Amino acid sequence: MDGLQTTGRMGLFLAKTFAFAVTPPLKFSQFLKQIRFIGFQSALVIFMTGAFTGMVLGLQGYYTLNRFGSAALLGPMVALSLIKELGPVLSALMVTARAGSAMTAEIGIMRITEQIEAIELMGLNPFRYLIVPKFLAGILAMPLLTAIFDVVGIFGGYLIGVKLLGIGEGTYFGEMANYIRMRDIIEGIYKSLSFGVLITWVCCYKGYYVGFGAEGVSKATTQAVVLSSVLILFWDYILTSALF
């Protein structure tokens, strides 16, 4: 019964966020602040994660493909794995850990210290002021961060496959161009967009309906990260099976 109630409340929260997101005015300064926080400030961690993921894919892919005499297909293998799957999913998990947890903690602390009530009493709408800018920034930042992850990952694979293991540069990139379709890229963008919605929705909701005191905030933050991560993987499966 509690679970049903929570699901309903989460659904209403999302509907309310959507409604305020599509009706002006948008708090543009808050939106830019959130773009900076969720997008720009996550770029380094995304860069690092993308680079190492690409490098590992380069290594593992080379040795696996080599067994079947298909090492020349390393480029498409690295690129497809990144664009369709690992790029969107790992970027989303990293953003959840870095920005999602901070969102929950920030909103949660504002709730327990009555700052959200203060916003309401100034005649401002907390959804418009606090939630919508984060929501829109998440939707915009996720595909861009995923694109960075993909590009850096492909170069990570290149570094290992071409520079370290000796595959031809033309082979690595040429085969990639032969095998990757626009549809694969669009699929990755769809995924990252939906992950942007998911992360901001869950993390803002958990902060907005936080429990009491410091313990409540810490519990909400943990729950937000765990729930977002599980939902990202679950939703990834649903989307993958629906898009193919």
Add this chain to the structure above:
Amino acid sequence: MIKIENLYKSFEGLEVLKGVSLQVERGEILALIGGSGHGKTVILKHVAGLLRPDRGRVNINGKDVYSLRGTELEELRGHLGFLFQSGALFSSLTVFDNVAFPLREKTRLSELEIKEKVLTVLDQVGLRGAEDKYPAQISGGMIKRTALARSLMRNPEVMLFDEPTTGLDPVIAHTILDLIQFIHKELKFTGMIVSHELSRVFQIVQKVAMLHEGVVLFVGTPEEIMASKDPVVRQFITEALRVPASAMKHFDQEERLHQKG
């Protein structure tokens, strides 16, 4: 005018308000007194529309708070100031930005006009020089004064004060209450104040309501409550004021003189 009619509220089965009715006339301040946990803050939050009652109504200047939605409610709140017990300052903003916040968000004033207004109010509350500090860098008294300045920025018609002096030393507490009295003379707002500083609060307010176990036990002027014969009221007032018995006797004598007169 604030009119509270037959307010009932429960939290997880615990009945906190059991039919509270109160009226505060325009330009009047009412002190809500009573022991901790008897529902004083809950009443203030109902008046501000932050909580919805199980039953009952609250009218502010003729408008039913709970029937208002969206922009209507935002408009009503534009004329309402609330001083939270904790101050509820935005921790990521400086004192100046906290006070300027309502003006930046709800008015079309230029940054220069905002600066002028904010500095004037900060001067009034004795915070000139602290405008670049963050809430974490200032004392409890300064937090309350900043919050007071912020709540006054849009010249509210109704002010609600939730324990504005709790946790402050007596000197700072009296300074805050002096400020409230001074600002009331200037703005003539209708107000409700929850406070345990009875001796000073009774000099500011025109009416006192004592809340006990979710019901209003007494409503009257400060003089009337001081002379009350109700044992619960008397015990609370005596404890709160730490008035010696002789002083209470003085009130008894005064009351007798009144009756004779």
